[in-house]
Amino acid sequence: MSMSRLPWNKNKGNLEALLGGDFQATVTDKPIQAGSAGDYALRYAALGWPVFPVYEMKEDGGCSCGKPDCSNPGKHPRTAKGFENATTDAEQIRKWWGAWPNANIGVATGERSGIWVLDVDKKHGGLDTRDDLIAKHGQFPDTPMAFTGGGGEHYLFRYQAGIRNRANVLPGIDVRGEGGYIIVEPSNHHAGTDYVWEAEGDPLEGVAPVDAPQWLIDLIGLETERERSTSAPAAGADIPEGGRNAALASLAGSMRRSGIGQEAIEAALQAENAKRCNPPLPASEVSTIAWSVARYAPADDVAALSRVDVSELMAKINGDAPESVEGLEVINAAEWAGQEIEERQWLVDGWMPMRQTTALYARGGTGKTLATQQLMTAVAAGGDWLGMPVRKGPCVGLYCEDDRNELHRRQADINGAMGLGWDDLRDMHIIPRVGHDNLLMHFDSKGIGHLTPFWAELFNVLERVRPVLLVVDTAADTFGGNENIRPQVRQYVQQALTRLASAFDCAVILCAHPSVAGINSGEGTGGSTAWENSVRSRLYMDKDETTHRITLTRKKSNYSAIGDAVDLFWHDGALKTYAEAEALGDLPERISEQKIETDFFTLLDHVHDRQKQKVSNAPNGKNYAPRVFTRLGARMKPAITWSMEQWEAAMDRLLADGRLIVSGDPKRGLNLVRKGEQSDA
Numbered sequence: 001m002s003m004s005r006l007p008w009n010k011n012k013g014n015l016e017a018l019l020g021g022d023f024q025a026t027v028t029d030k031p032i033q034a035g036s037a038g039d040y041a042l043r044y045a046a047l048g049w050p051v052f053p054v055y056e057m058k059e060d061g062g063c064s065c066g067k068p069d070c071s072n073p074g075k076h077p078r079t080a081k082g083f084e085n086a087t088t089d090a091e092q093i094r095k096w097w098g099a100w101p102n103a104n105i106g107v108a109t110g111e112r113s114g115i116w117v118l119d120v121d122k123k124h125g126g127l128d129t130r131d132d133l134i135a136k137h138g139q140f141p142d143t144p145m146a147f148t149g150g151g152g153e154h155y156l157f158r159y160q161a162g163i164r165n166r167a168n169v170l171p172g173i174d175v176r177g178e179g180g181y182i183i184v185e186p187s188n189h190h191a192g193t194d195y196v197w198e199a200e201g202d203p204l205e206g207v208a209p210v211d212a213p214q215w216l217i218d219l220i221g222l223e224t225e226r227e228r229s230t231s232a233p234a235a236g237a238d239i240p241e242g243g244r245n246a247a248l249a250s251l252a253g254s255m256r257r258s259g260i261g262q263e264a265i266e267a268a269l270q271a272e273n274a275k276r277c278n279p280p281l282p283a284s285e286v287s288t289i290a291w292s293v294a295r296y297a298p299a300d301d302v303a304a305l306s307r308v309d310v311s312e313l314m315a316k317i318n319g320d321a322p323e324s325v326e327g328l329e330v331i332n333a334a335e336w337a338g339q340e341i342e343e344r345q346w347l348v349d350g351w352m353p354m355r356q357t358t359a360l361y362a363r364g365g366t367g368k369t370l371a372t373q374q375l376m377t378a379v380a381a382g383g384d385w386l387g388m389p390v391r392k393g394p395c396v397g398l399y400c401e402d403d404r405n406e407l408h409r410r411q412a413d414i415n416g417a418m419g420l421g422w423d424d425l426r427d428m429h430i431i432p433r434v435g436h437d438n439l440l441m442h443f444d445s446k447g448i449g450h451l452t453p454f455w456a457e458l459f460n461v462l463e464r465v466r467p468v469l470l471v472v473d474t475a476a477d478t479f480g481g482n483e484n485i486r487p488q489v490r491q492y493v494q495q496a497l498t499r500l501a502s503a504f505d506c507a508v509i510l511c512a513h514p515s516v517a518g519i520n521s522g523e524g525t526g527g528s529t530a531w532e533n534s535v536r537s538r539l540y541m542d543k544d545e546t547t548h549r550i551t552l553t554r555k556k557s558n559y560s561a562i563g564d565a566v567d568l569f570w571h572d573g574a575l576k577t578y579a580e581a582e583a584l585g586d587l588p589e590r591i592s593e594q595k596i597e598t599d600f601f602t603l604l605d606h607v608h609d610r611q612k613q614k615v616s617n618a619p620n621g622k623n624y625a626p627r628v629f630t631r632l633g634a635r636m637k638p639a640i641t642w643s644m645e646q647w648e649a650a651m652d653r654l655l656a657d658g659r660l661i662v663s664g665d666p667k668r669g670l671n672l673v674r675k676g677e678q679s680d681a
Contacts, residue, residue: 031098032094032097032098036097036101037056037097037101037102037103037104037105037186037187038093038094038096038097038098038101040105040184040185040186040204041053041093041096041097041105042090042093042094043204044105044107044184044204045087045088045089045090045093046088047203047204048088048113048114049088049107049108049113049115050083050086050087050088050107050108050112050113051086051087051088051093051105051106051107051108052077052078052079052082052083052085052086052087052096052106052108052181053077053078053079053096053097053100053103053104053105053106054074054075054076054077054078054103054104054105054106054183054187055070055073055074055075055076055077055078055103055104055343056074056100056102056103056104056187056188057073057074057104057188057189057190061190061192063076063190064102064103065343066349066389067343070343071341072340072341072343073190074104074149074183074187074188074189074190075104075183075340076340076341076342076343077106077340077342077343078096078100078103079096080345080354080355080505081342081505082106082181082340082342083106083108083179083180083181086106086107086108086112086181104183104187104188105183105184105185105186105187106181106182106183106184107181107182107183107184108180108181109159109165109176109177109178109180109181109182110159110163110165110177110178110179110180111159111161111178113159114158114159114209115156115157115158115159115209116156116157116158116159116160116163116175116176116177116178116212117154117155117156117157117175117176117177117180117182118154118155118157118173118175118212118216118220119148119152119154119173119174119175119176119182120152120153120154120155120172120173121150121152121172121173121174122150122151122152122172123150123151123152123172124168124171124172125171125172126152126153126171126172126173127151127152127153127172128171128172129170129171129172129173130153130173133170133216133219137213137215137216140155140213140216141210141211141212141213142201142207142210143155143156143157143201143207143208143209143210144156144197144201144202144203144207144208144209145197145198145201146184146185146195146196146197146198146201147195147196147197147198148183148189148195149183149187149188149189149190149191149192149193149194149195150189150190150191150193151191151193154176154182156203156209157209157210157211157212157216158209158210158211158212159177160211160212160217160222161222162222163175163177163178163217163220163222164177164178164179164335165177165178165179165180165335165338165339166220166221166337166338167337167338167339168337168338169219169220169221170219170220174338175220175338176338179335179339180338180339180340181340183195185197239276239277239278244273244277244280244281245281245285245289247276247277248269248272248273248277248281248286248289249289249293251268251269251272252265252269252289252290252293252294253293255268256293256294261294262290262291262294265290265293265294266286266287266290266291269286269289269290270283270286270287273286344559345391346391346507347379347390347391347468347469347506347507348375348385348388348389348390348391349388349389350554350557350559350560350561350564351388351537351539351554351557351560352507352509352537353507353536353537353558353559354391354468354501354505354506354507355498355501355502355505355506355507356498356501356507356508356535356536356537357493357497357498357501357508357509357510357534357535357536358507358508358509358510358535358536358537358538358539359475359509359510359511359512359526359531359535359537359538359539360372360509360510360511360512360538360539360540360541361511361512361513361514361518361524361525361526361538361539361540361541361555362511362513362514362524362540362541362542363513363514363519363542363543364513365543366541366542366543366550367541367543367550367568367570367575368473368511368541369399369401369402369410369473369511370410370414370570370574370575371386371541371552371575372397372471372473372509372511373397373407373410373411373414374386374414374418374574374575375390375469375471375509376395376397376428376430376469376471377411377414377415377418377420377425377428378390378418379391379392379393379395379427379428379468379469380392380393380394380395380424380425380426380427380428381418381420381424381425381427381428383418386552386566386568386575386577387566387577387579388566391468391469392468393427393467393468393469394427394428394429394465394466394467394468395427395428395429395467395468395469395470395471396429396430396431396461396462396465396467396469396470396471397428397429397430397431397470397471397473398431398433398438398458398470398471398472398473398478399430399431399432399433399434399471399473400433400434400436400438400473400474400477400478401434401473401474401477402432402434403432403434403435404430404432407430407432410573411425411430412573413572413573413574414573414574416572416573416574417571417572417573417574417576418574429461429465429467431458431461433477437454438454438477438478439452439454439477439478439479439480440452440454440455440458440472440478440479440480440492440496440497441455441478441479441480441481441491441492441495441496442480442481443480443481443482443488443491447481447485447487447488448491449481449488449491449492449495449496451495451496452480455496458500459500459503462500462503462504462506463504466504467504467506468505468506468507469506469507469508469509470500470501470504470506470507470508470509471508471509471511472497472508472509472510472511473511474510474511474512474513475510475511475512475513475526475531476512476513478496479492480492483526483527483528483530483531484527484528486528486529486530486533487530489528489530489531489534490530490533490534493510493531493534493535494534497510510535512526512531513526514526514540515527522542523540523555524538524540524541524542524553524555525555532556535556536557536558536559537554537556537557537558537559538554538555538556538557539552539553539554539555540552540553540555541553548569548570548594549567549568549569549594549595549598550567550568550569550570550575551565551566551567551568552565552566552568553565567595578595593649593650593653596642596646596647596649596650597650597653597654597659599633599640599642599650600625600629600647600650600651600654600660601674602640603628603629603632603633603636603640604625604672604673604674606632606636607628607632608673614664614670614671614672615628615629615671615672616662616670616671616672617651617655617662617670617672618670625647625651625672626644626645626647626648626651627644629642629647630642630643630644630647651672658675659674659675660672660673660674660675661673661674661675
């Protein structure tokens with residue numbers, strides 16, 4: 001295609017203005033280099049195209065999200081809200097690509113960017129459909145065009161109201177409009193090739209999107225007049241009951257995207273409410289709409305939000321209920337066609353989901369506070385937690401049972417165990433609250449929960465820190481209700497904790513003590529089933545008082561399998577896994593002995609229950625236990641690889657302290673069994 005070069009920029013700015021004249025300026029340790037993905041992202045932002053980071057493909061052919069069975073490799077967002085997080089703000093873009101320098105680039109389509117895209121999918125016959133269209137209607141107009149990594153094509157056109165994200169509008173043809181996004185050069189594709197602009201259709205060289213021909217608009221279809229009338233009343237028309245909240249929220253969103261602050265938004269909404277809403281909404285409800293929308297950063301301005309006034313916040317949260325349930329988001333499921341499916345995000349994969357509350361139960365003295373402080377350390381400094389990788393980022397810990405001196409001493413031990421210095425913990429924020437009133441929610445005589453001023457103060461801390469993790473230790477200190485009243489438990493978890501998880505795109509870990517029944521059953525549950533039902537993940541730490549082995553078990557997970565466990569031990573002020581200690585040669589002698597003894601009983605049970613065989617302590621016998629276990633352990637999955645000498649020493653210790661006994665008739669063959677058991681197997 002031969003194309004003219006048009007000076008097109010939706011924001012009427014230029015690259016130098018957007019970047020402040022400094023291509024290397026960065027808030028990370030990794031400056032944006034010329035020609036890098038981050039440099040491209042900044043250049044797209046200069047066109048007025050909001051961008052966001054997307055997981056890229058690795059050299060080994062896998063998606064950088066790390067999931068071997070990733071359903072959308074190299075195409076799903078790295079940020080929690082995907083294209084909703086897209087921005088043209090240079091500082092935010094530098095942060096993203098400073099953290100993920102190789103991330104693919106997503107561009108939000110629709111009104112925000114001023115473009116819509118005809119997506120031609122080679123795999124589903126889109127190229128044949130394109131050829132048929134050209135044969136019937138003639139060549140597409142000169143407009144930006146890209147070759148996708150999968151052999152398809154993207155044709156970019158100037159956005160027209162009513163063009164929405166839709167899949168398979170024609171065979172092999174999708175539309176990326178309002179509510180969609182595309183991947184752009186120099187992003188890589190799972191097929192092994194890159195996205196690249198056609199030489200004569202490169203928007204970075206000044207080629208501007210043009211209006212699509214009317215025949216193409218007719219083919220893909222626009223949002224109907226009826227749909228437009230229900231989503232946004234005509235300018236100047238009365239807004240009837242049933243559409244007031246949505247109309248005012250839409251107006252507020254438009255103003256916020258232009259960088260207008262809360263006070264100006266509220267003044268405009270109050271005026272519009274009095275003039276057009278029939279009947280008008282209560283003034284307090286209009287104020288709440290303005291406050292809610294103003295909390296979000298405008299698309300082209302991510303200046304830090306101002307501190308939330310505690311009294312104002314509590315009035316809005318605990319005030320009178322609105323007169324109706326207007327403004328509910330209602331999604332027609334068909335609209336999801338063609339939209340990228342957002343990958344579930346985890347703080348610890350399979351164990352702690354983002355935007356949800358995870359409960360961690362343990363008896364006093366088991367080490368739950370230590371475990372959460374180690375988790376915060378790993379998140380803040382980067383690294384593994386109990387052998388598992390975690391999401392790196394800022395974190396906040398609310399500790400109600402320890403003072404600052406105890407937390408300081410514990411952290412010093414953790415730093416030593418993890419080889420960290422204090423400078424590594426700049427993203428770790430600890431709130432010591434022992435001896436204070438720490439209720440986050442209290443309940444009135446009708447059982448209705450009310451968030452406390454302390455909750456609002458915590459909200460303000462999170463607003464400043466923007467954490468990926470919040471630890472609340474413990475439930476007993478922060479829950480002001482009766483756990484036997486299930487609705488109170490649910491209100492607390494959902495409104496006090498999960499509300500924070502959702503507002504800040506973080507994971508919340510709630511520490512709690514199990515009930516006596518929960519301890520005796522081994523399930524570690526609390527005193528009310530409402531706790532179990534209100535969280536999305538529940539973990540239980542238990543300690544064997546004989547061997548001192550600590551086991552962390554996943555007891556509930558809505559998004560992954562249950563029953564997985566990690567064996568831990570306390571050593572030099574920190575929790576370590578048996579696996580990492582063995583690898584480092586740092587397993588204390590008695591801990592090592594206890595592990596062999598546990599493994600001895602594991603294989604003994606296997607021999608008795610699965611193989612229906614005997615093992616003895618007679619060295620010359622064919623069924624001499626250490627010899628049998630040496631061979632059997634090597635075949636187990638995972639393998640149990642102690643030497644025969646170590647098995648012999650473990651057997652001798654177990655016989656000496658009476659935990660293992662010799663059973664049976666010498667004439668018929670001896671058999672080793674646990675104390676209290678007899679077997680003639």
